[in-house]
Every structure is written in structure tokens, then in C-alpha cells.
Amino acid sequence: MSTAAVPATRLAPSLSDRLSTLIFSRRGLLPGLLILPPLLWFGIVYLGSLLSLLANAFFSIDEFSGAVVRDISFGNFVAIFSPTNLDVALRSTAMSLSVTAACIAIGFPIAYYMARHARGTGKALLYVAVMLPLWSSYLVRLYAWKLLLAKEGAISWVLQAVGLQWLLDGVLSLPVVGGSSLSFSPLGTFIVFVYMWLPFVILPIQAAIERIPASCLEASADLGAHPAQTFRKVIVPLAMPGIAAGSIFSFSLTLGDYIIPQVIGNSTLYIGQVVYRQQGVAGNLPFAAAFSLVPIVVIGVYLWLAKRKGAFDAL
Amino acid sequence: MRIAKTAAVLTTALAVGVPSLAQQPLKSIGKGEGQVDIVAWAGYIERGATNKDFDWVTEFEKKTSCKVTVKTAGTSDEMVALMNEGGFDLVTASGDASMRLIAGKRVQPINVALIPSYATIDPRLQKAPWHFVNGTHYGVPYQWGWNVLMYNTKVFGDKKPDSWATVFEEQTLPDGKSNKGRIQAFDGPIYIADAALYLMKKKPELGIKDPYELNETQYKAALDLLRGQRKLVGKYWHDAFVQIDDFTNEGVVASSSWQFQANILGSKKQPVATVVPVEGATGWADTTMMHSEAKHPNCAYMWLEHSLNTKLQGDLSAWFGSVPVVLAACKGNKLLGDGGCERQGLGSFEKISFWRTPTTKCASQKDQCVPYHKWASDYIAVLGGR
Numbered sequence: 001m002s003t004a005a006v007p008a009t010r011l012a013p014s015l016s017d018r019l020s021t022l023i024f025s026r027r028g029l030l031p032g033l034l035i036l037p038p039l040l041w042f043g044i045v046y047l048g049s050l051l052s053l054l055a056n057a058f059f060s061i062d063e064f065s066g067a068v069v070r071d072i073s074f075g076n077f078v079a080i081f082s083p084t085n086l087d088v089a090l091r092s093t094a095m096s097l098s099v100t101a102a103c104i105a106i107g108f109p110i111a112y113y114m115a116r117h118a119r120g121t122g123k124a125l126l127y128v129a130v131m132l133p134l135w136s137s138y139l140v141r142l143y144a145w146k147l148l149l150a151k152e153g154a155i156s157w158v159l160q161a162v163g164l165q166w167l168l169d170g171v172l173s174l175p176v177v178g179g180s181s182l183s184f185s186p187l188g189t190f191i192v193f194v195y196m197w198l199p200f201v202i203l204p205i206q207a208a209i210e211r212i213p214a215s216c217l218e219a220s221a222d223l224g225a226h227p228a229q230t231f232r233k234v235i236v237p238l239a240m241p242g243i244a245a246g247s248i249f250s251f252s253l254t255l256g257d258y259i260i261p262q263v264i265g266n267s268t269l270y271i272g273q274v275v276y277r278q279q280g281v282a283g284n285l286p287f288a289a290a291f292s293l294v295p296i297v298v299i300g301v302y303l304w305l306a307k308r309k310g311a312f313d314a315l
Numbered sequence: 316m317r318i319a320k321t322a323a324v325l326t327t328a329l330a331v332g333v334p335s336l337a338q339q340p341l342k343s344i345g346k347g348e349g350q351v352d353i354v355a356w357a358g359y360i361e362r363g364a365t366n367k368d369f370d371w372v373t374e375f376e377k378k379t380s381c382k383v384t385v386k387t388a389g390t391s392d393e394m395v396a397l398m399n400e401g402g403f404d405l406v407t408a409s410g411d412a413s414m415r416l417i418a419g420k421r422v423q424p425i426n427v428a429l430i431p432s433y434a435t436i437d438p439r440l441q442k443a444p445w446h447f448v449n450g451t452h453y454g455v456p457y458q459w460g461w462n463v464l465m466y467n468t469k470v471f472g473d474k475k476p477d478s479w480a481t482v483f484e485e486q487t488l489p490d491g492k493s494n495k496g497r498i499q500a501f502d503g504p505i506y507i508a509d510a511a512l513y514l515m516k517k518k519p520e521l522g523i524k525d526p527y528e529l530n531e532t533q534y535k536a537a538l539d540l541l542r543g544q545r546k547l548v549g550k551y552w553h554d555a556f557v558q559i560d561d562f563t564n565e566g567v568v569a570s571s572s573w574q575f576q577a578n579i580l581g582s583k584k585q586p587v588a589t590v591v592p593v594e595g596a597t598g599w600a601d602t603t604m605m606h607s608e609a610k611h612p613n614c615a616y617m618w619l620e621h622s623l624n625t626k627l628q629g630d631l632s633a634w635f636g637s638v639p640v641v642l643a644a645c646k647g648n649k650l651l652g653d654g655g656c657e658r659q660g661l662g663s664f665e666k667i668s669f670w671r672t673p674t675t676k677c678a679s680q681k682d683q684c685v686p687y688h689k690w691a692s693d694y695i696a697v698l699g700g701r
Contacts, residue, residue, distance in 0.1 A: 146560070150564040150565055268698060
């Protein structure tokens with residue numbers, strides 16, 4: 001009996017042998033195992049929280065105690081379309097679009113210069129200058145801007161000193177964007193948003209422009225194209241993936257932010273603030289969940305439009 | 316049939332029995348758990364970080380070994396939300412939050428026999444309706460005060476404002492310029508009551524009896540007044556410290572405020588003063604309440620007893636501009652001074668409309684009142700200019 005068993009154990013492969021055979025014979029297994037933890041993270045933590053958000057949107061709250069009532073209703077979705085909430089959604093979208101446009105308008109020339117003209121130390125310094133704000137805290141920069149934009153702050157003081165107070169007053173008296181001071185006006189909110197997200201727009205555009213082969217530009221010039229034509233027909237289309245990537249950053253970051261408009265602005269609310277208030281202040285988690293689906297839908301539409309414009313073709 | 320009956324009896328027993336089981340207050344105080352987590356208004360629990368004279372935490376921590384952590388909240392709604400989330404032991408809830416916390420079973424009954432100093436509390440507050448419900452104590456009174464009108468003394472000179480009209484109606488201030496863009500209002504929905512209080516005097520024909528009990532017509536009038544005010548307000552105030560900055564750097568000259576901001580601005584030599592206008596004022600009466608699932612009940616009880624300490628009550632009153640609930644604290648406190656309590660409203664208890672949560676049930680308007688959740692969503696609309 002024992003003599004029969006010995007050769008059998010000798011023939012049986014060890015566990016690690018069997019594992020390596022398994023991995024060798026099933027080609028997809030090892031990558032699958034390696035990708036499993038991040039997939040679980042994505043599936044459970046990321047999609048799971050999104051789904052629980054969606055589920056919460058169907059609940060409602062008890063009017064007196066503020067406790068969540070777990071009965072399915074569509075009341076929250078109807079409430080999104082009330083004029084007040086539509087105002088908030090439109091205001092936020094308009095702000096996101098204008099911040100994105102301004103970020104591209106300011107960021108593109110800087111990115112172009114960084115990619116095509118700056119050399120050596122100059123280029124390194126430009127990189128540092130663009131990234132430097134990201135090294136300090138977002139809140140510190142925000143409160144610094146509050147001091148700069150205040151009625152008795154640095155900007156207003158400089159304008160007064162050079163005799164341009166009338167210009168500031170004129171801008172602040174404009175309807176919609178104006179207010180009693182820069183830090184109390186939507187214009188101030190806009191300025192701070194543009195400042196905050198500019199690095200996120202410059203860097204992808206710069207990377208995209210850097211990838212345009214110089215030969216393309218030379219060919220365009222050789223074929224008699226005017227510089228403006230080259231810009232329109234060669235540079236912009238080839239830089240489009242970078243512009244699209246940058247604009248998605250600035251658009252989505254603006255749409256979701258709730259701290260900047262709380263500190264700078266005229267107390268009109270943006271999507272992030274309404275979500276924060278309904279959840280954190282009024283304790284209405286179900287409505288906050290429903291309302292936070294609005295930016296998801298808006299971003300979805302934005303990505304779809306960007307795709308239709310061919311922004312992702314070069315990716 | 317019989318089974319159904321038994322089940323029904325059982326369900327009733329469960330429905331009645333379980334909450335009453337959960338609601339048993341502590342019978343005796345054990346050893347401290349080493350920590351107590353408190354949700355409080357900014358400036359309510361000081362450990363000498365802002366000004367070293369004002370410190371009523373360090374001594375408590377030394378004596379009891381309970382480390383105090385504080386989460387500050389800006390509005391009553393934020394406090395209710397934080398308590399709903401859980402993870403805290405105590406909350407300094409105003410009357411507009413306390414009833415919601417009790418109704419939502421977020422706070423537990425307090426055994427006042429374990430708090431020897433309870434007997435020293437102002438008798439008007441020992442069984443106040445915002446924490447004493449159905450013969451049960453749900454908290455320990457902490458401080459109370461009123462929402463004053465703070466103004467810039469340089470702008471107003473010797474013509475100090477005497478009406479809330481200063482912040483509700485467009486008008487020329489004594490310095491010759493309009494109040495537009497130079498006034499502020501509180502950005503919590505409870506501020507609708509301030510508008511109602513002003514209308515009580517201004518438009519008696521509306522028949523407002525109580526600023527927290529508004530029928531549809533009265534409520535609409537208050538909202539209209541606030542919509543008009545929106546055009547005058549550059550930015551609403553939310554955070555006491557941001558308002559202090561706004562009075563310093565933004566040219567804000569008048570606003571509803573707390574004595575707290577005025578005290579800090581005064582200490583920075585800013586030209587501000589406060590006044591209670593002829594219409595009266597809204598006010599708050601705060602109660603320290605204990606979370607129904609408090610993780611550190613022993614330390615919490617020790618804090619409740621400590622919160623009635625005369626030195627703490629007097630110092631806090633001097634710091635926050637509020638009135639102590641322990642009357643003995645009004646005398647002999649160095650920081651407060653002997654006239655402090657009187658100056659901060661001690662004699663006007665009856666004239667203040669204390670914050671409470673508006674509900675549909677109201678005696679003065681035949682149970683036809685607009686409930687708080689409407690206040691909350693409509694105030695968002697007012698801020699948005701609608």
C-alpha cells in the first residue's frame with residue numbers, strides 16, 4: 001500500500017506548479033486577476049455609490065422631524081423643474097460655459113507659447129508658474145482672492161490710485177454680473193473660477209500642441225496658407241483633443257463647486273450649494289440626491305456634444 | 316383569528332415598548348470615556364484659542380480627562396443634519412432645532428437628578444417648552460440672547476437706527492448715501508421670522524400674532540418684503556467670522572447680527588454698536604442636548620454639569636453677548652462686568668420672540684400655518700432673486 005502511494009505523490013504536481021500551468025494555459029487569467037481589485041473598486045465603490053445616490057433620489061423626508069421616509073416617489077424629480085431649481089441649474093451651466101470659454105481663451109496662447117516658443121530655463125519656469133498655485137491650498141487661494149476683490153481690497157485700491165474707479169463702478173453697475181463690490185458680484189465668482197481651473201486647461205492643451213509635428217505647419221505654409229488659415233485649419237483641429245480634455249476639467253469642476261460661490265459672489269446659489277444645503281443644512285438627502293443627477297446629465301450632454309464635434313477622434 | 320390578534324398585540328407592544336426602552340435616561344454617571352464630541356455654534360465652546368482669557372474647556376479636560384472636540388455649525392438646520400448623521404454626543408440646539416431633534420428621536424431624555432447644578436438655572440428656563448416635552452427633560456439650558464441690529468457708528472453718527480426698516484426698506488442713511496449694497500441679512504430660512512416681526516408693527520392689518528405662526532397671506536407678505544430686501548443686500552451672511560470681515564473690508568454698515576460679532580469687532584477697534592429696534596427682536600434660547608446614540612454618555616453628563624458652572628456661564632456671556640441661564644453668573648464676573656446681563660437683554664425675556672420650528676399646527680392662525688420645509692425652499696428662491 002505504501003509502496004503504491006509513493007510514486008503517486010511524486011507524480012502529483014505541487015500547488016505552485018499547478019498554478020503556473022493554469023496561468024500559462026489560460027491566457028486571459030493573469031491579466032484578469034490583476035485587474036480584479038481595481039475593477040471591484042470601480043464597480044462597488046464608484047458605481048455602487050452612484051447607484052445608491054440614484055436610489056435615494058426616490059425617497060422623501062418627513063416634514064417635521066427631517067427623517068428620511070423610504071417610500072418610492074417621483075416628487076423630487078418634479079421639484080427639480082420648479083422655476084427656482086431650474087434657475088439654479090441654468091445659472092450653474094451658464095457659469096460653467098463662460099468659465100470654460102475664458103479658460104480656453106487665456107490658456108491657449110500660454111499653452112502655445114509653452115509648446116512652440118519657450119526653451120530651456122524659460123520653459124521650466126513657465127511650467128512652474130502654471131503649476132505653482134496647485135502647491136498651496138485651494139482655501140488659502142480662495143480667501144486671498146476675497147481680500148484682493150474686497151471693496152477695500154487691493155484691486156479696487158489700485159484702480160482708485162490710477163484713476164480708473166469709474167471703470168470698476170461701471171462694470172459693477174451692469175445687471176446680472178454686477179454687485180456692490182467685486183467680491184460681492186457674480187463677476188468676482190467668475191474671475192476666481194477662471195483662476196482656479198486655468199492650470200487644468202493649460203496643461204492638456206500644451207501637451208496636445210507639443211504633439212503637432214512641425215512639418216505639418218511647414219507644409220501648410222509651403223502650400224501658401226496664411227498664418228491665420230494654418231491656425232484655423234491645422235493647429236486648432238490637431239489641438240482639439242487637448243482643448244476638449246481641458247474644457248471637460250474646467251466645465252465639470254465649475255459645475256460641481258460649492259465653496260467658491262459661498263465665499264465670493266452675491267449669495268445666489270449654484271448646483272453644488274443647493275445640493276450641499278439640501279443635504280447638509282435642510283437634511284433633505286433625497287432631494288439633494290435627485291438634484292445631483294442634474295450635473296451628471298449636463299456633463300453627459302456636454303461629452304456627447306464634444307464627441308459629435310470630433311473632439312475624441314484623435315485620442 | 317387568534318394568531319392575528321396576538322400578532323396585533325405584539326406589534327402594538329413592540330411599537331410602544333421599543334421606543335420607551337430606548338428612551339431610558341442614564342441612572343448614574345460612571346467613569347469618563349476620555350472624550351466628548353459636541354456640535355456647537357461658533358464661539359460657544361472656547362478653549363482660549365481666539366483669546367486666552369476665554370477658556371472653559373482646558374480646566375474641564377484636566378479635571379475629568381474627557382477630551383472635548385467641537386464641530387461648529389452655522390445654522391440650526393446644519394445642527395439637525397449633523398445630529399441626523401450621528402457620531403456626536405451633545406449639541407447646543409436652539410429652539411428651532413430642539414423640537415425637530417426630539418420629534419426625530421435624535422436626542423435622549425436627560426436625568427436632571429444627575430446634574431446637581433440644574434436647580435441653579437433661571438426658573439423661567441427650567442421647564443421651557445423647547446426642551447421640556449410631555450413631562451420629560453430633553454436637555455440642559457445653556458445660554459440665550461437676541462438677534463440685534465449691528466451698525467457702523469461712523470455712518471450713523473448720533474442718529475442711531477431705531478427700526479429694522481434700516482435693513483428692510485431702501486433709504487438714505489445719515490451719511491447721505493443709500494443703504495443699497497451696504498446692508499446684510501442672515502441666510503437661514505428662520506430669517507423669514509425677522510421679516511414677519513417687522514411686519515407685525517409695520518402692517519398690523521395683516522394680523523400677525525407670532526412671527527413663527529404665519530398663514531398664507533402673512534407668509535406671502537413676509538416673502539415680498541424679503542424679495543425687496545434681496546435688491547438691497549450685496550451678500551447674505553452665514554458665518555459669523557465672514558460677517559466680521561464684511562464689516563471690516565466690504566463697506567457693510569448695518570445688518571442683523573449677534574452681539575458676538577459686535578464684541579469681536581469692538582475688540583479690533585472697529586466703529587460698530589448694536590441696538591434692539593422698536594419692533595423688538597427675534598432671539599435664541601439654546602439647550603445642550605444629548606444624542607440618542609451618544610458614544611460617551613458619562614463624559615457628556617460631566618460636560619452638562621460643567622456647562623452650568625457660574626464662571627463658564629459668565630465668561631461665555633461676556634464672550635458671546637448672550638445671557639447666562641444661571642443667574643448667579645451675572646454677579647462678580649470680571650469679564651462680564653456687573654451690568655453685563657442687563658445690557659445683553661436679561662430684563663427683556665418676555666419681549667423676545669424665541670426661535671422655534673414653524674409647523675402647520677398653530678394656535679394663533681387656526682392650524683393654517685406654513686411649515687418650515689416651505690420656509691427653507693422659498694428662502695432659497697428669495698436668495699436666487701425669485
